[in-house]
Amino acid sequence: MTSETHESRPTTAETRAVTRTRRTRRRRAVLAASTAGALVLGAGSAVAVSNAYKTVTLDIDGETRDVGTFAGDVEGLLAEEGIDVTDRDVVAPATASALNSGSDVVVRTAKQLDIQVDGEDHSTWVAAADAQEALNLLSQRGSDVALVASRSAERAEIPLELHQGEQVAVVHDGETDVVDGSEEVDDVLEAADVEIDGDDLVSVTDAATAGVKAEDLPDGTEVPQVAAVVERVEVEQVTKVKTIERDVKVKQSDDRYEDLDPKVKKKGRDGSRTVVREITTIDGEEVSNEKITSMVTTEPRTRVLVEGTKERPEPEPEPEPATSSSSSSSSSSGSSGSSGTTYSGSNRSIGQQMAAARGWTGSQWTCLESLWTKESNWSHTVANPSSGAYGIPQSLPGSKMASHGSDWQTNPATQIAWGLDYIAGRYGTPCGAWSHSQANNWY
Incomplete structure (x- = not known):
């Protein structure tokens, strides 16, 4: 699997994608009354507006809250809130940007994901609040993008909620269910009452790519944007026994007449070979058929025939017919x-x-x-x-x-x-x- 990382600073497309994420904002009125400890502007003095108390909206991986701060820039705000960011994380606006009352600050913590893009597997870091946002960010890489769940026993794991506050489709066993997407993939599967075993594949992609259509859903149900897809994997070992035909060896003998059929000296026998193949199917379709073992279980034995080379002697001449009535007649007379x-x-x-x-x-x-x-x-x-x-x-x-x-x-x-x-x-x-x-x- 190829490992990739995003740049340490967000691209324009990434910043726009995360700032478009739907979230609930709780606004608080900015304090204006003077207090004993309030900052006062004296005659002939100036205080920078950026250092004044202000209220901003902070969105950390989709969790939104209003925060009061005296910080002058985004970096100061994050420091006040004890939020550490790495070069892989996305912060919008940039950490050096000035803060004003009413500013929106969005932080997306990068997570390493296994993905599949146009049929090829990769591992990459993505800074997104949920799977839907991650798919939007990754869509510029190819037309067919999916997040691949890692497996642990009977659990499927992607370190993201699927779609905060929205419904998602669960495609499995020829059926499509719709459930709340504000959970990680394993909880979403449980909500849809879908059980998986250790071989099944689970991925998350957009509903259109998963083939979800309105006619597949109950009347009045809108088609979700995101789908969790369960593919049933069956691995079976098939054993077959193949015949190994015996060899035939012909020996010549001058003790046997050449006009006789060959004599069987050793019957011999056919052998057998046992072959074990491992056949893997996904949703009933065969995807691999590999030979695991192939061994001779019964050795063949050679059949031995004896072929004569001895010529037969010429037949003795028939006796001359007898002249007396008591003797036997010749061949010519009967x-x-x-x-x-x-x-x-x-x-x-x-x-x-x-x-x-x-x-x-x-x-x-x-x-x-x-x-x-x-x-x-x-x-x-x-x-x-x-x-x-x-x-x-x-x-x-x-x-x-x-x-x-x-x-x-x-x-x-x-x-x-x-x-x-x-x-x-x-x-x-x-x-x-x-x-x-x-x-x-x-x-």
């Missing part, structure tokens, strides 16, 4: 499943036909194709030397497939029929079996 239906084509093609007969097409066929590619690469003669699993579905042991035909060792259709029944009974669908295989490396 294979019969346990239902007696004949299928033609490669083992993979036979599997697709038999799966489609069950309604397993689209994604279900894709899952089945991936599952048995992983298990046997669709070879009906492949055997696992360590476990003994055999054939296209890698039945363990292979002899289980005899339930679907004695040719289980040589007929791909028999193996496929057994494998499809096994999947349906244990997992419901090929995708159920494929999901289990991906998670456990067996089905």
Whole structure:
């Protein structure tokens, strides 16, 4: 806040402003009778008129009284009355001015005020009887002038009455009340039954600047010159939690076939950040929004995927068709499943036909194709030397497939029929079996 002071001697505008202040004058008749102690003019002698007894009107910060004095000038009068003035105070007329009976002497004690002029804050000394007079003096500085009340707990303080002997407007909470202004601002607010808390702003300005209009007041009420304005300030801390997305890291492995979907090694998780902001509103309008704290409350964890680089071996060639009636036919001549239906084509093609007969097409066929590619690469003669699993579905042991035909060792259709029944009974669908295989490396 900028600090400013008035000149030690009043300007012409200031002197005129304070001498125009309305005040009550109490006149007393000047004593004229001679007394034993009275001053007498002798023959050939002269007594200066300025040293004669006289009555003057003394206005100290709006408190007016008539004073009898023998002082010859304003400075002498102030000394008689025990009134000390500083270079910041305003005295009119000047202290060296001669006094005459009926003279008016005005003293305005300077007070330091916080003010706002056209939106900028200042601290300055003003010699005025009340806030209305101070606003008049300060009006030459800008078009929008207000006295800003200092705050102490739930009190608002400006070291001036608002408008002596006049009414003032109190603007608050969308309402306007009119009360006596011959008090300081805190008492005026109390008279208007307005309570404030430690955050609220209180200022004093002219009623026009505060937007006070006749239609805002009860019928017959004149618009006051001065207004005390209460602005409701709310300060709220708002907490928000923001997501920190997890990173994804892909590792390559030559132990996994490249045509398989990436395997999840670590699920990972998203993290979180907690942000606290302080939001300030004045009469419901946001004026500031500041970040107070921002901290990571949950650290994110990286998701790790394993991507295969291993190439699948070429499928084994299909066996040549047998010449005897007991042997299985080749892919070109067709294979019969346990239902007696004949299928033609490669083992993979036979599997697709038999799966489609069950309604397993689209994604279900894709899952089945991936599952048995992983298990046997669709070879009906492949055997696992360590476990003994055999054939296209890698039945363990292979002899289980005899339930679907004695040719289980040589007929791909028999193996496929057994494998499809096994999947349906244990997992419901090929995708159920494929999901289990991906998670456990067996089905």
